C-alpha cells in the first residue's frame with residue numbers, strides 16, 4: 004500500500020515505542036470508558052452529530068486540553084534533554100529531538116491554541132450577541148471535524164511512521180523531498196492543511212454570525228469586547244489562512260509530484276516560502292492573542308465591578324492591530340539579506356503595533372482603577388498576564404529592531420519572547436475564559452482553591468522556564484539544539500527544566516480542579532445563571548443555557564446589556580413562541596472521517612484510497628446539500644416549561 | 651534597636667549583592683558573547699539593544715507596578731473609592747495613545763538610522779582593505795575559502811584583528827545562518843544565492859561561531875572557531891596552510907559535501923578559483939551527491955534539475971577552465987537566482 008509497510012510501526016526505538024504506546028493506550032482507555040459506561044449512543048446523538056454551537060464549543064475545548072497534554076509532554080522532554088545534554092548526547096537522539104520540537108510547536112499552535120480559542124468563541128459569542136446559534140450551524144460542525152481530523156493525523160504520526168523534523172515552520176529546502184524524504188513533513192503538511200481549512204470556514208462563519216445575528220438594538224459599538232476581538236480574529240482567519248493553505252499545498256506539490264516551487268534547484272525560490280508562510284504566520288499570532296485580549300477585557304470589567312474603561316479606544320485599537328498585522332511579516336526574516344530600507348520599514352511597521360497594544364494594557368489598568376476588585380481565579384490569570392505581557396512586548400520590540408534582531412534571531416531569546424507572548428498572552432487568557440465561563444456551560448463552578456493553585460504554579464513556572472532563555476540568547480545559544488558543549492549554559496537549562504516541572508504541577512492542579520469540582524458539583528451549583536455578577540448577555544440565560552439560548556431574543560441598548568437589565572425592572576414576559584433549531588446531522592462527522600482518511604492516504608501515497616476518500620467527501624457534501632436544512636421545533640408549551648423551571 | 655535593624659539591613663543587602671554576583675559571575679552572563687562584545691558591529695548592536703530596552707522600561711515598569719498597586723488598593727474589601735460608571739477620560743485616553751506613540755517615533759528613528767548604519771552588507775569603516783572570505787555551508791560544517799590567499803579551511807575561520815572581514819556566503823545544502831555572537835549578527839546562507847556579512851574584531855581572541863538555523867541531524871554541533879589574530883600570526887597561518895594543507899579539488903569537495911558531523915578543522919593549500927561561484931550556480935546540494943536517491947526517483951531526472959545536469963557542468967568548468975557565469979551572466983542559467991538577494995527587486 005503506497006509507501007506504507009510494517010517498518011512504519013515504531014519498534015525501532017524505545018522513545019518512539021513509548022510514544023506510540025501512550026497514544027494508543029490513552030485512546031483505548033477512552034474507548035473502554037465509553038463502552039463501560041454505555042455512553043456510545045449518547046456520545047453519537049448528543050455530541051458528535053450535534054450542530055449546537057455550545058456543544059461544538061465544548062468539544063473544541065476538550066480537544067484543546069487533550070492536545071495541551073501532548074504538547075506539554077513534548078516540552079518536558081525537550082527541557083529534560085537540554086538540561087542533561089551538556090557535552091554528551093543526552094537521552095534523545097537528534098532524529099527524535101527534532102520531531103519533538105516540531106510536533107510541540109505544531110500541536111501548541113494548531114491543535115491546542117486554535118481549538119481553544121475557536122471553542123471559546125463558539126460557546127460564548129452567540130450568547131453574548133443574543134443569538135440562538137451561529138449563522139451556519141452545520142458548517143460549524145464541519146469546521147470542528149476538519150480540525151479534529153488534522154489532530155488525528157498529528158497523533159497518528161506517533162504510531163505509524165514519523166513526524167516532521169522541520170520545525171513548526173517547515174522551511175524548505177530542508178522540508179523538501181531531497182533533504183526530508185519520508186512521511187514526516189507530509190504528516191505536518193496535511194494535518195496543518197486540513198485543520199487550516201476548518202479554521203478558514205470557522206472564520207467565515209463567525210464573521211457572518213457577528214454581522215448578521217446580533218440581537219435587535221445591538222449596534223456594533225455595543226458589542227461586548229470579546230465579540231469585537233472574536234470578529235477581528237475571525238477576519239484574520241479568513242484573510243490569512245488561505246496563504247497557509249496555498250503554501251502548504253505548494254510544498255506538498257514539491258514533495259509529492261516533483262514541482263520546484265521552493266527547491267534549491269530548477270528555479271525554486273526558498274525565500275518565497277518564508278514570505279508566504281509568514282504572511283499567514285504573523286496574522287496568526289494575532290488570531291491567537293486577540294480572543295485572549297477579549298477574555299481579559301470581560302474579566303477585568305466584571306471582577307472590578309466596573310464598566311470597561313475606554314471601550315471606544317479598545318475597539319479601535321483591536322481593529323488597528325488586526326489591519327497592521329498584515330504589514331509586518333518580514334520581521335521574521337530580517338536576516339535574509341533584504342536591503343536596509345526594507346528591513347527598516349518593516350521594523351518600524353512592527354513597532355507601530357505596539358501603540359494600540361499599549362493602549363489596551365492601559366485601558367485594562369484604568370478599568371481596575373477605582374473598581375471593587377474581586378481576586379478570583381479568572382482575575383488572577385488576567386493580572387498575571389498584565390504584569391508579564393510587558394516583558395514580552397519589550398523583547399518583541401527589541402526583535403523588531405533589525406540590527407538587534409541580527410544577533411537575537413534564531414536564539415533562545417526568540418524562543419523566550421514568543422513563549423512570553425503565547426503563554427501569558429494567549430494561554431492565560433484561555434484559562435481565564437475557561438474558568439470564567441465554565442459555570443455557564445455546566446451549571447456549576449470550578450473550585451477556586453485549585454484554580455488559584457494552578458495559576459501560581461503556571462505563573463512561577465513560566466518565569467522559571469523562560470527567563471533563563473532570555474539570558475541564554477545573550478550567551479549565544481541557538482534554538483532547536485539537541486546537545487551543546489558550552490558548560491556555562493547548563494545551569495540555566497537546568498533551572499528552565501525546573502520551571503517546566505512547576506508548570507507540570509500547574510497542569511496537575513488543573514486536572515484536580517476539574518475532578519473535585521465535578522465531585523462537588525452540587526455544592527458548587529450555579530442556580531442563578533449569573534455567578535459572577537456578570538454584565539453581558541450570556542449571563543442572562545440559565546446555566547447551562549437551554550438549547551435555544553434565549554426564550555425571547557433580548558433587546559439591547561447598552562454595552563453592558565445584562566448589567567443594565569438587572570438595574571431596570573423587568574417587564575412582564577411576552578408569551579412564548581415556537582422555536583426552530585437546526586437538526587443534528589451525521590454528515591459532519593462522516594466528512595471528518597473522510598478527510599482524515601484522505602490525509603492519511605496522501606501522506607502514504609495510497610492513491611486508490613485517496614481517490615476513494617476524496618470522492619466520499621464530495622459525495623457527502625452533495626448529499627448534505629440535496630437533503631436541505633432539516634429543523635426541529637421546540638413548541639411554545641415546552642419552552643414555557645423549561646423557562647418555568649428556572650428559579 | 652535601630653542599630654540592630656540597620657545592621658540586619660546591611661547584612662542582608664550584602665548577602666543579596668553577593669548572591670546575585672555569584673549567580674551572575676558564576677553563570678558568566680556578563681561575559682556572555684553578546685554582552686562582552688568584541689567588535690564594532692556587535693558593540694553597536696548591544697548598545698542599541700540596551701538603549702531601546704531602557705526606553706521601554708520607562709513605560710513597562712509603571713504598568714507592572716500600577717497593576718500590583720491597583721490590585722491591592724482597590725480590592726473589594728478595602729473600601730477604596732469606587733466609581734462603577736466611570737469609563738472614559740479624554741485626558742487619560744490622550745496620554746494612553748500619545749505616550750506610546752512618542753516612544754515609537756523615537757524608536758522608529760533609531761530603527762531607521764541603526765538599520766542603515768549596521769546593514770550587514772555595508773563595508774566597515776577602516777583604513778585597511780577588508781579580508782574577503784567566501785563561506786559555503788555544508789552538512790554539517792563550514793568551508794571557508796580565502797580567494798586572495800588561495801587557501802581554504804574547514805570549521806576554522808582565522809582573520810587579522812582590526813581588519814574588516816567581508817564574508818560572502820552561500821549554502822551547499824539547506825538554508826543556514828552564520829553568526830559569531832561576539833562579533834555580531836547573522837545572515838542566512840541560501841543555495842543558489844549569495845549573501846554578505848561584514849564583521850570586525852577589536853581584540854585578538856577565539857570566539858564561537860555557529861549555524862543558528864536548524865539544518866538537520868548534525869545541526870547542534872555545526873559550530874566553528876573564529877580566531878582573530880595579529881597580522882603576523884595571520885600571515886603565518888596562511889603560510890602554514892600553504893605548506894601543510896592539501897589541495898581542494900572538485901572530487902575532494904564532493905567528498906567534503908557529504909553529510910558528516912563533528913568534522914575536525916582542516917586547511918587546504920589550494921582551492922579552485924571558481925568553487926564558490928560554481929556552488930552558487932549549481933544550487934548547492936543537488937549537485938553534490940547528497941540527494942537521497944529515493945527522493946527523486948519518482949520524477950526521474952529533470953532538465954535543469956541539479957542532479958541530472960549540474961554534476962556535468964561542474965566537471966566542464968573544471969576541465970575546460972571556463973569560469974562559471976558571474977552574477978550578471980547567470981541570467982542565462984535557468985536554475986539560478988540572477989542576483990544576490992540583497993537587491994530589493996529580487997527579494998521584496
Ligand code: HEM
Nearest residue numbers: 078081104108111112116170171172418425482483484503
Ligand atoms: C508552558 C509550557 C511550555 C514549555 C515548557 C515549552 C517549551 C518549549 C521548548 C523547550 C521549545 C524548544 C525550544 C528550542 O527550540 O530550543 C519550544 C518551542 C516552541 N513552543 Fe513551547 N513550551 C511551552 C508552551 C508553549 C505554548 C503554550 C505554545 C503555543 C501556544 C508553544 C509554542 C511553541 C512553538 C511554536 C515552538 C517552536 C517550535 C519550533 O522550533 O519549531 N509552547 N517550547
Ligand SMILES: [Cu+2]
Nearest residue numbers: 285332334335
Ligand atoms: Cu510576526
Ligand SMILES: [Cu+2]
Nearest residue numbers: 274840843991
Ligand atoms: Cu535569499
